[in-house]
Amino acid sequence: MDDGILEEYLDRTVRVHFTPAMIGSSLSPFTEGKLYDYSPNGILLEERDGSLDYIPFTSVRLIQIRPKPGLWERLTGSG
DSSP states (O other): OOOTTGGTTTTTTEEEOOOOGGGOOTOEEEEEEEEEEEEEEEEEEOOSOOEEEEEGGEEEEEEEOOOOOOOOHHOOOOO
């Protein structure tokens, strides 16, 4: 992973999708939280209750990051 690629997304809500090997019958295929920190080996997500979850990149299939609201969305409160 390139150094600093996630830097601009710190403190943003993300959805992390797990690799198929990490998904069980009673486990969710993804988790959501605020991107707290990252390293070359994995990421830290802040849960709603303030706890931190470490997710190694070997378990990650995809990280979805919503774009920041545009001017119109900020003015109207939509989005």
